[in-house]
Amino acid sequence: MIDSHCHFDFAPFSEDPAHYLALARQAGVNKLVIPSVGVRNWQAVRQLATEQDGVYFALGLHPFFSADHTVAAERQLAAELEAESLLRAKNRSHCVAVGECGLDFAIAEVDRDQQLTLLSSQLRLANHYGLPVILHCRKAYPELLRLLKQIPPVAGGVYHAFSGSLEQARQMIDLGLKIGVGGTITYERAKKTRAAIAQLPLSALLLETDAPDMPVAGFQGQPNRPDRLVAVMDALVTLRSEPREEIEKVITLTTAELFHIPH
């Protein structure tokens, strides 16, 4: 299985990445994608992907940290993606996406225009380099949808940490995006999200932990970990009609194809 969204450069993983990767592999999670949050961690995520097997990364400017992103950061992102595209031509890049990017109108000091501008430029960069996008969205769904219709992601992408309605998921899928299924579905009370995930086409789903965030049911208060992707898979199996092997096979293939990860 592939954890399509894991902040593996954060604590506690940063203290002993090999240990946490071994735990993940024992659980059957042998690949992961690390999204970045801004200039400050691009080097760390790249280094992890270089040093550890089965680790891939994305470069982006996370809306939660909008206040940190200077105008220069946008130019730097373009330069980094250009450098990665040259490596990709030689099959030596582990950069598989642009992200995480998106809109977060739930944070205290929101500059909506800045966030919209930053997201637009990241959508254009992703299209220019033929990379998928990893999207984050909180309290900004209508604005996100509008922008995605203006600048459709040509190489697709994922709407990460999905916790919306069936209609929203379908709108995202119509735009060529996948739905990131995380720990939310391990909670019985997440009725709307669980019902939506049960009805969507299997080929539209990716699995993710968002570790160390989004703890799965039963582990609240602890940092989440990539090996707990299994708990998300277990919950998904109970919601779906397909057998477990098929769910695992289809989702792993979908994830590998989206990010052009060898499988």
Ligand SMILES: [Zn+2]
């Ligand atoms: Zn994230």
